Amino acid sequence: MADRVVIVRAGSHLVSLPFVHIDEILGADRIEALEDLPDGAAPERSNDQSWVFSRGSWLPVGVLLPGTHISDSSQIVVVRWGNAGRAFAVDQVLGIEAPGEMAAFPERANPYTDVPIAGIRFWKNGPVLELDLSRLISLDSGS
Amino acid sequence: MAERRLISFTVGKYRFAVPIEVVREVVNMDSSVSVPGGRRPLEGILPYRGNILLPVFSLLDLLGVQHDESGNLVIVTGTEEDPLGFRVRNMGGIMISGGSDDIAPYEGDLSLSHGAIAGLLKKTGGELILLDVDRLFDF
Numbered sequence: 001m002a003d004r005v006v007i008v009r010a011g012s013h014l015v016s017l018p019f020v021h022i023d024e025i026l027g028a029d030r031i032e033a034l035e036d037l038p039d040g041a042a043p044e045r046s047n048d049q050s051w052v053f054s055r056g057s058w059l060p061v062g063v064l065l066p067g068t069h070i071s072d073s074s075q076i077v078v079v080r081w082g083n084a085g086r087a088f089a090v091d092q093v094l095g096i097e098a099p100g101e102m103a104a105f106p107e108r109a110n111p112y113t114d115v116p117i118a119g120i121r122f123w124k125n126g127p128v129l130e131l132d133l134s135r136l137i138s139l140d141s142g143s
Numbered sequence: 144m145a146e147r148r149l150i151s152f153t154v155g156k157y158r159f160a161v162p163i164e165v166v167r168e169v170v171n172m173d174s175s176v177s178v179p180g181g182r183r184p185l186e187g188i189l190p191y192r193g194n195i196l197l198p199v200f201s202l203l204d205l206l207g208v209q210h211d212e213s214g215n216l217v218i219v220t221g222t223e224e225d226p227l228g229f230r231v232r233n234m235g236g237i238m239i240s241g242g243s244d245d246i247a248p249y250e251g252d253l254s255l256s257h258g259a260i261a262g263l264l265k266k267t268g269g270e271l272i273l274l275d276v277d278r279l280f281d282f
Binding site: 106 | 182188
């Protein structure tokens with residue numbers, strides 16, 4: 001059976017994220033501003049302005065792709081990779097699917113984008129970008 | 144020097160020629176995918192043969208000129224395992240070059256970075272910029 005992925009829309013792109021690493025999908029109403037965090041929440045990154053509480057910890061909310069924005073209609077995808085967790089705002093979660101085999105992103109293109117793209121799958125005859133979660137989370141963590 | 148077969152094409156206001164053996168094929172850009180956060184000279188990626196994605200670059204950006212060329216054709220070069228492409232407006236034709244006799248040094252406004260411009264080919268009907276594709280993509 002093909003790997004299942006969560007397919008989301010972020011701006012003009014469709015993006016897939018491995019289902020096994022998706023912890024939760026939340027509404028934008030769960031976002032808290034930094035100044036509204038409860039005492040003792042002690043977020044690890046004090047520069048982040050938007051936070052969600054997921055499975056016992058506060059996670060910073062970022063956008064999944066550059067050029068996209070967090071809005072009242074955003075959905076928040078909580079991603080876990082090892083012990084690290086991050087929350088990413090997307091425009092819409094489209095479904096959980098098992099699309100075809102992934103074509104690897106060409107190495108020659110890697111120097112020209114900061115988005116960690118693992119490759120492309122096709123779903124309903126359209127391209128879906130698959131992100132490399134390990135790099136996505138390490139980049140988002142600034143490490 | 145032996146005769147060479149060249150293929151010509153235009154990008155923006157420039158006419159170019161490359162040895163025909165470096166051209167794997169010419170495809171259209173219709174099914175290209177934009178790369179989020181992508182930076183020039185990368186223009187996008189294109190599903191290619193089987194499970195291979197083709198990175199498509201802007202030729203003029205590689206030669207130091209920013210432009211908004213919207214040509215819909217892509218010349219595919221490189222190897223079967225590592226193909227790459229650059230976008231062109233129109234294909235010209237196939238011609239024979241008689242060797243080095245009709246090639247002059249290029250002195251125009253394009254960058255000579257990495258020796259990617261081999262010279263200016265003077266043919267009946269105009270001049271063409273002769274590219275060394277291996278050096279063009281030597282990055």
